[in-house]
Amino acid sequence: MKLLVTGGAGFIGSAVVRLAVARGYEVVNLDALTYAACLENVAEAAESPNYAFEQADIRDRAALDRIFATHKPDAVMHLAAESHVDRSIDGPGDFIETNITGTYQMLEAARSYWTQAGKPESFRFHHISTDEVFGSLGAEGQFTEDTPYDPRSPYSASKAASDHLVRAWAETYGLPVVLTNCSNNYGPYHFPEKLIPVVILNALAGKELPIYGDGSNIRDWLYVEDHADALLTVLEKGKLGRSYNIGGENERTNLELVQTLCGILDRLRPKTPSSNGEGVGHNAPSYADQITFVTDRPGHDARYAIDPTRMREELGWRPSVTVEEGLEKTVQWYLDNEDWWRALQDRKGVGTRLGVKA
Template sequence: MSHILVTGGAGFIGGNFVLNWLANPSADGIVNVDKLTYAGNRKILDAVEHDLRHVFSQTDICDRTSLDCLFAQYKPRAVVHLAAESHVDRSIHGPGEFIQTNIVGTFTLLEAARAYWVTLDGEAKAAFRFLHVSTDEVFGSLGPTDPQTSETAPYAPNSPYSASKAASDHLVRAYFHTYGLPVLTTNCSNNYGPYHFPEKLIPLMIANALSGKPLPVYGDGQNVRDWLYVDDHCSALREVLARGRLGETYNVGGWNEKTNLEVVYALCDLLDQLRPKAAGSYRDQIAFVKDRPGHDRRYAIDARKLERELGWKPAETFETGLLKTVQWYLDNQTWVLDATSRQFGNQVVNQYAA
């Protein structure tokens, strides 16, 4: 059986990618490599637990020996690198883990992939791909009237998280230009959808709203993000992996620029419709809290290159994607409660301290 190796496949985007990929009966198998940190959750993978095409390995991407064994055993035709520490607030309070996973881990994976790739012959070597999944945060903050960020924008990371991802992007680029490793890079905007760990904005607001807790909004709530439904992101990754030009970077965005406050208002309004309170609106629970250090004001992705070269564009609008997301969380409260209990509560208390 032919395989691809996916890192971070028990996380939010990685888990959705695995489920989407294996929904195709003729798809290659997946070797799913995940360290299972607080944000990794094998329950995301329940639907493929008994699928013979899915091999799970609890492995740290900093563990070169284990990576070498996986490459040797399964001989993947591609790597999709999604493993990362990704929460900005956690990177402010404890940047060390971000340096280790996002920089050292990416370096270790690149070295393992390169060592494996050079042993391949002919068609197998030519067909091999290393797809590195990154973020729009590496480009830094935009002003309210600045054009959307293209792939050629200069890097200007402003948090330990985005700096660590920027470093990993540069390593991937260097391995293409120095060693010829056949790499591809994507930089995506804010993802949302099912299985999102409930420290992030949308799932946190849903969970707090339903439990009657305050809905903490940083600063004035006017920070802007481009929102991308996770299934759309997965479809973009498949297209880039299959047809992207080697060494190229592709922005993946949803064309949905929204302020944080607009997102919270939209969530409250949907919950008012789908799970109304006994009295009043969920908007009544909104509470503005002290802004976080270095909070970038606006991210906005220009994804026209991906549409022009590969014909990809998102299938979901923000309204359709958000409705699907809210309904999923309402229908899967057991999963949410389990995820919320995983070394999570104290972080949120510290994160949104007024």
């Protein structure tokens, strides 16, 4: 089976590319190589004869038509998107253009290709989205696939719009689609502007560890390699026209998450005690001393949580790691791959507080 993966040089997309190639799929990686993309993310897959790369913008219909005609994929996994909430607050236009207009162009290119090929029943257009389209939860309850959409940020609104487009193309034109909405991802190759890599890298640099508000916002954390496995499961087994919520079954407050990261760093890369003997034994310095609470971002959703029943009962899938196990792997990966993240720290916006213009 040949997959066309959009955004395959990004965080989640590259995890899909690496896993798909390892499992014997042919993979065409379509990526515009914008600020958050990095071809180093797929270096191991790029050595395979089953891998091909196309640099193109998903808004460029002519380029998309050429790529479909050249590679003749059996399925599309559409992950290309602007995805950082804080950046969407400062510059919503990029999110409208990429996430809405880009998805429209992908759908039209895929529909044209599928139609010209005789509308094969085996073709799939798999649209990958986020749980943020459902809005914010209170202390109780979880998002299901039937939860009404209630996006609160320019990012989540643009992703909600793209989800609606995909469903409309399925209903109107019969395009064979499946959709997934995932919880917060983390793991190796996470671009250093999101919470977990920011905490790890700021801790190592002796900088403040910024937590929005009082740190009580809750997220369900999903290890990115588990997510890639879930996405391929949906592609292979999911029912046409069906959506699947993919969760990590690991709810934590932001404060709990940061404290866990600090504890892992304290074990794996202990801070050096002071020269006068302070900070030895039980009084050893901790990265948690660097935690700082900062002004909350506008429209910050209180809680996300996913009900994974459909993934578990229909497709037999569950996450393989707990958040503690996944965070341990993630911290160790950043400690072992300093060359990767140092090369990205000079990119626009990295290390700067964003999303404060509202």
